[in-house]
Amino acid sequence: MRPIRWQAAALVLLAPLALVACGGGGSSAQEVQLTPVAYVTSAAKKTSEQTSEHMSLRGSARVAGTAIGVTAEGDFDAASKTGAVHAQVLAGALNVPIDEVLDGGVLYLKSPVLAAGLTNGKTWFKLDLERALATKGIDYSALSAQSPRDVLAKMQTMGGVTAVGDETIAGTATTHYRGRIDLSKLPQGAKLGALGNPSFGPYDVWIGKDDGLVRRVAYGYASTSGAGRQRVSLRMDFSDFGKDVSVTVPTAAESLDVTKESIEGLGG
Helix, strand or coil: CCCCHHHHHHHHHHHHHHHCCCCCCCCCHHHHCCCHHHHHHHHHHHHHCCCEEEEEEEEEEEECCEEEEEEEEEEEECCCCEEEEEEEEEECCEEEEEEEEEECCEEEEECHHHHHHCCCCCCEEEEEHHHHHHCCCCCHHHHHCCCCCHHHHHHCCCEEEEEEEEEEECCEEEEEEEEECCHHHCCCHHHHHHHHCCEECCEEEEEECCCCCEEEEEEEEEEEECCEEEEEEEEEEEECCCCCCCCCCCCHHHEEECCCCCCCCCCC
């Protein structure tokens, strides 16, 4: 299976959602007692320990000359390590809906424009991220066991953190911080870096003044993979911490496993 370029770019943007599901409460009095880098690290850990959260994403990418935009809304449950996201992918005149379900290390994708590649009544594509990463010599269990994972884990490698100022995010008073990511400090960061040699720009984080939780993360990076040169910008907002989340995971009868396929945009 060889997806067309906009599909590859969409996967570049949506794949991080599969790793963003994180875990709570308390005061942000620490803010005046800790250095900016220590406070951001503390907020990342605290946010990862929440039982669930709602996530809103806005993203853009340019992959092999194809410009892509993505908006997404989803909910994640920490205990079951499941999540569900509905996204809209914009590529030229196309406005494509994509549904994503995360079940541990397995990602499911469904969209009307992907349906042509499905047979025998199947409606979902299945990608086992653990197996896919294993082919690159990366232990997914070691990576995902970190707290917090992916986006929040990256925050714990931030250096040169400074306070930008006070801002309000969706009615919540926050403090805006900015720093840089050190990929070498991430679990198996060297192997992850070898997949696409990513170069991160500034990493911006907004932390709630009253609860000390991460309310927004924004960052961009450039990398090289099987889909060619990529430039990606992402902004994620977090809210509704601790609410009940119910996710229906597609069955084997409903899904086509494409883990072994070379998927452009995921370094295959």
